[in-house]
Amino acid sequence: xxxxxxxxxxxxxxxxxxxxxxxxxxxxxxxxxxxxxxxxxxxxxxxxxxxxxxxxxxxxxxxxxxxxxxxxxxxxxxxxxxxxxxxxxxxxxxxxxxxxxxxxxxxxxxxxxxxxxxxxxxxxxxxxxxxxxxxxxxxxxxxxxxxxxxxxxxxxxxxxxxxxxxxxxxxxxxxxxxxxxxxxxxxxxxxxxxxxxxxxxxxxxxxxxxxxxxxxxxxxxxxxxxxxxxxxxxxxxxxxxxx
Amino acid sequence: xxxxxxxxxxxxxxxxxxxxxxxxxxxxxxxxxxxxxxxxxxxxxxxxxxxxxxxxxxxxxxxxxxxxxxxxxxxxxxxxxxxxxxxxxxxxxxxxxxxxxxxxxxxxxxxxxxxxxxxxxxxxxxxxxxxxxxxxxxxxxxxxxxxxxxxxxxxxxxxxxxxxxxxxxxxxxxxxxxxxxxxxxxxxxxxxxxxxxxxxxxxxxxxxxxxxxxxxxxxxxxxxxxxxxxxxxxxxxxxxxxxxxxxxxxxxxxxxxxxxxxxxxxxxxxxxxxxxxxxxxxxxxxxxxxxxxxxxxxxxxxxxxxxxxxxxxxxxxxxxxxxxxxxxxxxxxxxxxxxxxxxxxxxxxxxxxxxxxxxxxxxxxxxxxxxxxxxxxxxxxxxxxxxxxxxxxxxxxxxxxxxxxxxxxxxxxxxxxxxxxxxxxxxxxxxxxxxxxxxxxxxxxxxxxxxxxxxxxxxxxxxxxxxxxxxxxxxxxxxxxxxxxxxxxxxxxxxxxxxxxxxxxxxxxxxxxxxxxxxxxxxxxxxxxxxxxxxxxxxxxxxxxxxxxxxxxxxxxxxxxxxxxxxxxxxxxxxxxxxxxxxxxxxxxxxxx
Numbered sequence: 001x002x003x004x005x006x007x008x009x010x011x012x013x014x015x016x017x018x019x020x021x022x023x024x025x026x027x028x029x030x031x032x033x034x035x036x037x038x039x040x041x042x043x044x045x046x047x048x049x050x051x052x053x054x055x056x057x058x059x060x061x062x063x064x065x066x067x068x069x070x071x072x073x074x075x076x077x078x079x080x081x082x083x084x085x086x087x088x089x090x091x092x093x094x095x096x097x098x099x100x101x102x103x104x105x106x107x108x109x110x111x112x113x114x115x116x117x118x119x120x121x122x123x124x125x126x127x128x129x130x131x132x133x134x135x136x137x138x139x140x141x142x143x144x145x146x147x148x149x150x151x152x153x154x155x156x157x158x159x160x161x162x163x164x165x166x167x168x169x170x171x172x173x174x175x176x177x178x179x180x181x182x183x184x185x186x187x188x189x190x191x192x193x194x195x196x197x198x199x200x201x202x203x204x205x206x207x208x209x210x211x212x213x214x215x216x217x218x219x220x221x222x223x224x225x226x227x228x229x230x231x232x233x234x235x236x237x238x239x240x241x242x243x
Numbered sequence: 244x245x246x247x248x249x250x251x252x253x254x255x256x257x258x259x260x261x262x263x264x265x266x267x268x269x270x271x272x273x274x275x276x277x278x279x280x281x282x283x284x285x286x287x288x289x290x291x292x293x294x295x296x297x298x299x300x301x302x303x304x305x306x307x308x309x310x311x312x313x314x315x316x317x318x319x320x321x322x323x324x325x326x327x328x329x330x331x332x333x334x335x336x337x338x339x340x341x342x343x344x345x346x347x348x349x350x351x352x353x354x355x356x357x358x359x360x361x362x363x364x365x366x367x368x369x370x371x372x373x374x375x376x377x378x379x380x381x382x383x384x385x386x387x388x389x390x391x392x393x394x395x396x397x398x399x400x401x402x403x404x405x406x407x408x409x410x411x412x413x414x415x416x417x418x419x420x421x422x423x424x425x426x427x428x429x430x431x432x433x434x435x436x437x438x439x440x441x442x443x444x445x446x447x448x449x450x451x452x453x454x455x456x457x458x459x460x461x462x463x464x465x466x467x468x469x470x471x472x473x474x475x476x477x478x479x480x481x482x483x484x485x486x487x488x489x490x491x492x493x494x495x496x497x498x499x500x501x502x503x504x505x506x507x508x509x510x511x512x513x514x515x516x517x518x519x520x521x522x523x524x525x526x527x528x529x530x531x532x533x534x535x536x537x538x539x540x541x542x543x544x545x546x547x548x549x550x551x552x553x554x555x556x557x558x559x560x561x562x563x564x565x566x567x568x569x570x571x572x573x574x575x576x577x578x579x580x581x582x583x584x585x586x587x588x589x590x591x592x593x594x595x596x597x598x599x600x601x602x603x604x605x606x607x608x609x610x611x612x613x614x615x616x617x618x619x620x621x622x623x624x625x626x627x628x629x630x631x632x633x634x635x636x637x638x639x640x641x642x643x644x645x646x647x648x649x650x651x652x653x654x655x656x657x658x659x660x661x662x663x664x665x666x667x668x669x670x671x672x673x674x675x676x677x678x679x680x681x682x683x684x685x686x687x688x689x690x691x692x693x694x695x696x697x698x699x700x701x702x703x704x705x706x707x708x709x710x711x712x713x714x715x716x717x718x719x720x721x722x723x724x725x726x727x728x729x730x731x732x733x734x735x736x737x738x739x740x741x742x743x744x745x746x747x748x749x750x751x752x753x754x755x756x757x758x759x760x761x762x763x764x765x766x767x768x769x770x771x772x773x774x775x776x777x778x779x780x781x782x783x784x785x786x787x788x789x790x791x792x793x794x795x796x797x798x799x800x801x802x803x804x805x806x807x808x809x810x811x812x813x814x815x816x817x818x819x820x821x822x823x824x825x826x827x828x829x830x831x832x833x834x835x836x
Contacts, residue, residue: 050660051829069826074663084658088589090565099574100581101662107574127565 001025002047002151002182007056009042009206016042018206019056024182024199026150029173031193032186033230034203035238040186041081041155043203047184048078048153061150074102077144081156083136085128091115091139092124095146102147114142117172133160141169145176152176154185158192170196190230200230202237209237248371252378263753272755279758287389320398323503325483328495334415335495336447338422340440348372348420369532373525376416384408398505407502407510410517414498417524424531431533454488494520566592578664582672583679586647590680599683603690610691627695634688639768641684642730645677649825650737656828667822674730674818681726689719710796717803724810725775731817732770736763738824774813782806 002024009017017039024030032040046053049065049072058065061075089097092111099107115121118138120131128136137160144152154173158166173196177183187193193200194214201211210217214230221236266272348369350359359368388405399407430436458481483492497520500513569587572580587594614623652659652673659669693715698708782802790798 045657048661050657052827070663070665072663073661076661078658078661080657084655086585086589086655089585093568093585093588096568096572096574097581097585100572100576100584101578101664103574103578105574125565130565 001059001061002030002184003057003059004047005057007043007046007058008054009039009046009051010054016206017046017053017203020203020206020208021056022201022208022211024151024184026180026182027177028199029177029183029185029197031197031200032184032203033188033190033193033200033234034209037205038203038238039206040203042206044078044153044155044184044186048076049073050078074147075149076151076153077147077149078153079141079144079155079157081159083128083133083140083160085136085139087128090125090127091120091131094139094143098143098146104147107146110146110148111142114145118142118168134162134165137161138165141172150181152181152183154183154187156187157185158187158189166192190234194230202234204238248367249374252371252375256378263755266755271759275758275762276753276755277758278761279754279756282757282761283389283754287392320503320505321480321484324496324499325479325492327499327503328483328492329479331411331415331495331498332492335418335422338419339426340444340447342436342440343423346423365532366529369529373417373420373528376420377413380412380416381409383412398503399510400507403504403507403510404502406514407499407504410501410521411498414517414521414524417521417528421524421527421531424528424533427533428531450487450491454482454485457485458482564592569595578662579668579672579675582669583675586651586673586676587679589647589651590676594680594683599687602687606687606691607694610694614695614697623695627692630688630692630695634685634692637681637684637688638725638729639771641681641726642677642733642767643764645680645730646733647676647680648673648730649734653737653741656825660826660828665822666824666826667819670734670821670825671818674727674734677730678723678726681730682723685722685726686719689715689722707796710794710799713796713803714799717799720803721778721807721810724807724814727814728774728810728817729771731814731821732767732774733763735770735817735821735824736767738821738828741828777813778806778809781809 002022004020004022007017007020007022008015020043022030032043034040042051045051047058047060047065049058049060049069053066058072060072063072063075065072085094086097095107095111095114098104099111104110112121115124118141120135120138120142123131123135123139128139131139141157152173157169157173161169170192173183173185177198185193185196197214199211199213200217202209202217210220212220217237218230218233221233267276350372384405385408387408388401391404391408392401426436429439458478483489483496497513497516501510501517504510504513566588568584570584572584610623610627613626649670662669693711696711698711782805785802785805786795786798788798789801792798793801
C-alpha cells in the first residue's frame with residue numbers, strides 16, 4: 001500500500017511536484033505518465049525515500065516514510081532507469097550484499113530462482129563490467145526483488161531490455177502485482193502502461209492532471225469518441241499539438 | 244584539409260579556455276582560481292627568469308652535495324646525462340618489449356565519429372594526430388618546466404628547460420607511435436611478436452651484462468671504496484659511458500642534451516642533433532604507417548568508458564577483476580559489516596590479514612636486527628624517527644588515498660538511501676574499510692619504530708622498558724579512533740559540500756582545480772587539528788596529573804585510555820551527525836530531475 005498526501009518537492013523557487021496525492025493498493029499497478037520534466041522521477045524518488053519531500057506525507061506499507069523510514073524501506077524496492085551496480089561485486093556478491101542489508105535469511109535459495117527467472121544464472125560469477133546493459137538491468141531487478149518487497153517503484157523499467165526481456169519484465173510486474181504488491185511505474189512507453197497498469201496518473205509540470213483506472217481517464221479525455229487509446233489521452237491531457 | 248583539422252584543434256582549445264574563464268563566474272571556481280594562481284606564481288613562476296640557484300629551503304640538498312664534494316652543476320652533469328639516458332632507455336625498451344593494446348595513433352570518440360567517415364586522406368589524419376601529439380608534448384613540457392626550473396642542480400634557464408622537455412616528449416611520443424606501427428607491421432608480416440620480444444630482451448641483457456663486466460676497469464680507482472656519495476655518481480657515469488651500453492645510449496644522450504645544457508651556447512650546439520633526431524622519428528612514423536583505425540576505435544571506446552566511470556566515482560584503472568569476498572558474508576548480522584565487505588572487495592586484493600601479518604613479521608624482524616646491530620648503532624633511532632614522521636604524514640594524507648567510503652559511493656547514493664538503514668549505519672559501515680586499511684598501515688609503521696626506539700639501559704631514558712611498551716601500545720590503541728576522526732573530515736566535506744567535492748575530482752583542471760584541492764586540504768588540516776586538540780589536551784593533563792602518583796608508565800596508559808574515550812565520543816558524534824546529514828542529503832539539488 002502506498003499513500004501520498006499533499007506531496008510537494010521544491011528546488012528553491014521551482015516546484016518540481018505540487019500537492020500530489022495518490023493511493024496504490026495491494027495488487028494495483030499505477031502508471032506515472034507525463035512529458036519530460038513533468039516530475040515523474042522526482043515523485044518516484046520522494047515516494048522511495050531517496051530524496052526528502054518538501055511538504056506532505058508518504059506512507060509505505062503502513063509506515064510513515066518520514067517518521068519510520070527504516071520500516072518503510074524494508075518493504076519497498078526502487079528500480080532506477082539506469083542500473084546502479086557496484087563495479088567490483090559479481091552478480092552473486094551483489095545478491096549476498098543485498099541479503100545482508102535487508103537481513104534476508106537463506107538468500108541463496110531465494111536468489112537462484114531469481115537468477116533463473118532473469119536468465120543471469122550463468123553470469124553469477126561475473127562483474128557488471130562484463131555484462132551487457134540488459135543483463136545489468138536484470139541484475140538490478142533481481143537485487144530489488146530478493147527481499148520480496150510489498151511495494152515497488154520502477155523508473156523506466158524496460159530501458160535496455162531486448163524484446164524477450166521486455167516480455168518477461170511485463171509478466172514479472174503483473175505477476176508480482178497479482179501476488180499482492182503495490183507497484184508504481186514511470187514510463188514513456190504508453191503501450192506498456194496499457195498492458196501492465198491498472199491505474200494511471202498523468203503529471204504535467206509537477207501537477208496531477210488526471211488519475212484513475214485506464215477506463216476512467218480515457219472516458220474523461222476521450223469525450224464522445226469510443227476506443228481512445230492512452231496515447232491519445234496523453235496528448236489531449238498534456239495539451240500536445242497532435243490535435 | 245589539414246587547415247580544417249587545425250581549425251578544429253585550435254577552436255577547441257580556444258573554447259576550452261573560454262569555458263574555463265566563464266566558469267570563474269561561480270564563486271567556488273573564482274576562489275579556487277585565485278588560490279591556485281597564487282600558488283603557481285609564488286611557488287613556481289616567481290623564481291623564473293634567471294639561472295636557478297640553491298634556496299634556503301634547499302639547505303639540506305646543499306649540505307648533501309657538500310658532503311659529496313660536488314661542484315654544481317658541472318660536477319653532476321655527466322651523472323645527470325647518464326641517468327637521464329638510462330631512464331629514457333628503460334621507457335623506450337618498455338615500448339618494444341611490453342605488449343600493449345594502445346594504438347599507435349589515439350583518437351577521441353568524437354574525432355572517430357566525425358573524421359573517420361569524412362572524405363579525408365589517411366595522411367591528413369596522421370598529420371593531424373601527430374600535430375595534436377606535439378601540442379600535448381608542449382603542454383607537458385611547460386608543466387615539467389615549472390617543476391624542474393626549481394631544481395638548483397640544473398644549469399640553463401627556463402627557455403632551455405622548456406624546449407629541452409618538449410624535445411624529449413616529442414621524440415618519445417613519435418618513437419612510441421613508430422614502435423607500435425613497426426610491431427603491427429611485423430605481426431602482419433608473420434613475425435611471432437612474443438618470440439621477437441624475447442630476442443630483443445635477451446640482446447638488451449647481453450649489452451647490460453657486457454657493460455657491467457667492464458665496469459670495474461671504467462670506474463676511477465679513487466672513487467671505489469670512498470666513504471661519500473661520490474661512488475654512486477661515478478657508477479652512474481661509468482655505466483653510461485662504458486661500451487657497449489654507451490653505444491645504445493647515444494641517441495638518448497642527443498635527446499637529453501638540450502635540456503641539460505649549462506648555458507645558451509651548449510644549448511645551441513645540442514639543439515641541432517636533437518631536432519634532427521626528432522625529424523628522423525617523424526619520417527619513421529610517416530613511412531611506417533599501417534592500418535590504425537580498428538585499434539583507435541577500440542581504444543577510444545575504452546577510454547571513454549574509463550572516463551565516464553571515473554567521473555561517476557568508479558575506478559579509472561581499467562576493468563575490475565572478480566575475486567572471492569574477503570570473508571564469508573552471511574545474511575544475518577550487522578549491516579555495517581556488509582559495507583566493510585563490499586568496500587574491501589573494491590581495494591587491492593593484497594589488503595588481507597595474511598599479507599598484513601607477513602608484513603608485520605618482516606618489519607619487526609628487520610627492526611629487531613637493526614636495533615641490535617652494532618653497525619647501525621646510530622642509525623636505528625634516526626630511522627625510527629623518520630618512520631614516525633612518515634606515519635604522521637600517512638595519518639594526515641592517508642584519507643585522501645583510502646577513499647573506499649561514502650566518497651566513492653556518492654554516485655550510488657540514491658540506491659543507498661533506499662536501504663532500510665539509518666544514516667549513521669551507512670556512514671559507519673562506509674568508514675570501516677579505509678579505517679581498517681589506514682590503521683593496518685600505521686600499525687605496520689609503529690611496530691618497527693617502537694622496536695628501534697627501545698630504550699637502552701645506560702642512556703637513562705625517561706621511559707623504562709615497561710613504559711616504552713605501554714606508550715607504544717597506547718599509541719596503537721588510539722590509532723583506529725584517530726584514523727576514524729581523520730576519515731570523518733573528508734566524508735563530511737563530501738556530504739556538506741558535494742559541489743566542491745565533485746570539483747576536486749575534475750581531471751586535468753586548470754588553476755581553479757589546483758586551488759580548490761588546496762583549500763580542501765587545508766580545511767581538512769584545520770578540522771583535524773580542532774578534532775584532535777581535546778583528546779591531546781586531556782591525555783597531556785592525565786599524564787601531568789598522574790605521573791607523580793602512579794608513575795609514568797601507568798600515567799601513559801591512563802592518558803591513552805582517556806584520549807581514546809574522547810576520540811571515540813567524537814567519532815560517535817561525528818558518525819551520528821553525518822548519518823543525519825546523509826538522510827537529509829538531497830542529490831537532486833545538485834542534479835535536479
